[in-house]
Amino acid sequence: MTGPGFHVDVVDYPAQHAALHRVRFTVFVDEQQVPAELEIDALDPLSVHVLACDTAGTPIGAGRLTPDGRIGRMAVLAAWRGKGVGEALLLALVDQARARGWREVGLHAQLPARVFYTRQGFLPEGEIFEEAGIAHQHMRLALSGAVAIERAEEAVAITTALIHRARRQLWIHSRQLDPGLLDAPPVLEALRRYATARHDKQAWLIVHDCAAIRQAGSPVLTLLQRLPSVFRVREVSDPIDRATPSACLLNDTGDYYFRLSGHRFDGEAGLAQPARSRPLQEGLQRVWERSRDCSELRALGL
Template structure:
């Protein structure tokens, strides 16, 4: 099983260059056949770079963002693909873009990566074209408006980002810990990583409409919470007003949210940095939490 990884912003380009090149040349030059003389360009020293490292400190992924707001050079070593590394690299660059008060970024996605970027809210613009002998598609992301979530893959991507991005608080309002979402391995790994950070005061509060369903089906998130009872707390809504609520959502204390008007569906909207909207959802959650009952049947499981 692939272990944990970490992502950091590059502070010193000259010092990090050998690590950046080790990943990019392995992926772009040796694997994809991109000529070495165009892989490293004159813009590289002026870019914002991020690196991903495995538990032993070896570089396993990288990406960059130019002053012109273009994200590129996204590369992850083959052994670490489909483990969330690319998503973590992308989100690190998007956080920096928001810190710069940018309202939009763009990229040239390889044809095989279009769906990956679409799940993170990027929208295709124009016709596909060839670049370095590989088919590409220009894609853009508006940073100052909600991202539509249209399917399960996008829901898992945004939910995982919200969990990973939480600092000390995460609020989850779900009807029954939706199968297909809260039992996904990537999302569970994000919950596990958050819960094992040993952050003082960290709490994940989960408000359910029907606690009997995840208890009866032995939902994986319940099993994780059983092992980490100091972090997770569960309650079930009891007030008729709350029980009539059809929506479901997640919000974190870093200003991110994922809202679904119909809680039994994946479709909804999300923003990774919308403090006002996230705070509004969190305040409503806390009011409903106070009106709800502790789940004694879940405590019997050790939660």
């Protein structure tokens, strides 16, 4: 796996343990003040390790996958953060877990890193706890099949992931722009990043009450007004569509989040599940074709 100026490889631990621990020691011990005796443990020789190096072969990042299905020891040198190294390491480890036929992987995320893991589909689970004196939260990623979304925190996480993982197309069916979900800060940031990263992206939003959205003044509406070439909005007009209580979010990578009741966050989600997401998208396209443009929102600049 490669990125701009670096590459990530699965490496043999006995051969590369010095390079792996040099990166980890720099990040965890020197930078985060984790006790040195905690940096190496008995799982290291048993784990799958990935190492990121720059074009000169200098180690810049590391991570591991333990036999019990946990991703950990994710470390990227400070000068390389924000350049895609961490994401490449994570995806390489997820690929290793999927190749082994595992149904899910977990990790303990430091609190500031939760959004990073959320963007790749990891869902928060349980209470915050301390590990090596640092606050963490357990997160998990389903590698096959659907997962149940039950809490608002999970709903925000999966919505953020679906937007982040979208390539060029995004479909949103929401009665009134889902207050508490689409206007959650991680979701708003994901929408902004999606709309501004490239010029060939498109998002179709199907809503039920444009007038109520205008009156509520959702921060999502402000984003839609600023980027009308990306976000297109229609209001359902068919009586059957207006009576439909469900809500749905889809992208063009086969990810989906479906809720039987648009007034609730609980529902079903899946990543890279085209057999399930494709019929949902076809249904939304039919609703879109028989819906009307939201002139009420265009009057405000949309």
